[in-house]
Amino acid sequence: MKEVEKIMRNSSVGKRLPLVQGAGTLVYKTWMLWPAVVLLAIFFILPICMALYYSFTNLALSGAAAKNLEFIWFDNYAKMLKDKDMLKSIRATLVFLLGSVAGQTLLGFVFAYLMKGRNATFRRVTGSCILTGWVMPQVVAAICMYAFFYNKDSGTLNRIIGLLGAEPVAWLYDHALLSVTIANIWHGAAYSMMVFQAALDNVPADTTESAMLDGASPWQTLIHITIPQIKGTVFSNTMLITLKTIGVFELIFTMTGGGPAGKTQTLPVYMYLQAFKSFQLGYGSAISVVLLVLGIMLSVLYTRVYKE
């Protein structure tokens, strides 16, 4: 965190530049910024404002309401409070979010911790095995996990279970939310692993070694010496994963399409289905706004902590 602060301060070296005087100064100084600002204004900020606006309307994809747009104030939000599917969707989102974040952070840390200081070839081979799932595009990851969890006894996981002599489980029906959460952990754990590898490499070896010499067990050293030193990384990594996980759409949509019976309809999937399958763009926009507000709250928190 401090590093970035330093970079930001050091970068303000413009004082040494010959200043151009006159009315055109600001334009002259900032014209290079304008392409970026215009792109952001049209395709980033405008859509956010539109989401907010349409969430107060009865906008539909087709039919009468598509032509006669009506301003209905908070009706969409009121509807949301009574919508059982919305409640279900929020619950699914929370389970998916907490499961993914906890799983990715924990696995990522355990991987980084166990691999630290091991044989270089071993690190490279196991590291690549874990990384490949992360490098894959999301749709491919979803297809791979679909095959892994496939319901009948022909899916990979069910074959393994069969070899162990147990009955096959209908993962994508009976445990659909669990399956997509595991799929997301599988897809994302490598990112946390890399973040924690970098953080653990920065923990000075003499602090842990002296603790060990003083008779601390590896477990005690981990809890009292190592983890306190990477607290900042743990926090920022958790925030970033949370923000990334809120928006996950492709993985779930490809694996289950939100089913069965809406069990895996997280907010992005529910938003899509409401807007483009039930043709309720207005209601869909209201769900986008909920998603955005969630993201904004987390981003503000993250940016705040980043500043400090």
Added chain:
Amino acid sequence: MNRKRSARNAYIIMSVMAIVFIMPLLWVIFASFNPDAGVGLKLPSTWVIENYQAVLSESKNVRSFGIGLALSIGVATLEVIVCALASYPLSRYELRYKKSFMYTILFMSCLPMTALMIPAYKLFVQLHLMDNILGVVLFMAATQLPYNMWMMKNFMDQVAIELEEAAWVDGANKLKSLIHIVMPLMIPGLCTIGIHSFTSSWGNFFTPFILLTSTSNYPAAVRLYQFFGTHGVNYGHLAAYSVLYSIPSIVLYSMAQSFMSKGFIMQGANKG
């Protein structure tokens, strides 16, 4: 003694985890070479390349790869140019609202882009950009812009300003010193951003899925999804398509790794 045992445990646990993690991927590789592939992990009895041939002989598939490439290259190029331009004043000048601008950018880079898809759809309808690949390029570039701008500015801050001062004395303008002095010194950074932008666009399914309507305009990501959704899908073909579609991501990722490490070496050279 204790240490040896914990080391051995670490090797065992990590080996098991590596196998678990690679297993879903083994399926896609085995199935792609299997003439009668199923949905479960199985070693092919005979290894054939028929699946790849079948996928590549269909013009729709080849077209979708071409469109995906054009789209991703377009976004990556635009991204590098726009970000390099924008980062220059942010990195070199004293600007009044620079700090709040940078924090706004950081804040924007955190927002879930998924939430923008419904208004983006409406926006595209109103601007008559629906089904327009160029429009998708602009939209994708805009959504990636905050993150890449943040990265680019930090890369540019690492290039020492002294190198430019000589050029200014010689009367070079800002654009010239950006192109001729700063950018050549941050090629690893430019490549990192370009690659990141390419792979995000290549892997992006939701945006083209919403904003493009005609099948002939679909990039590889959407085509693969369609392929997967067809009833009675041939798993061998599906796996072969998945492997082909993943290759650019994997190759570019390993390239980015080497650029990143070169980037760190370069930093040192610059400072010294």
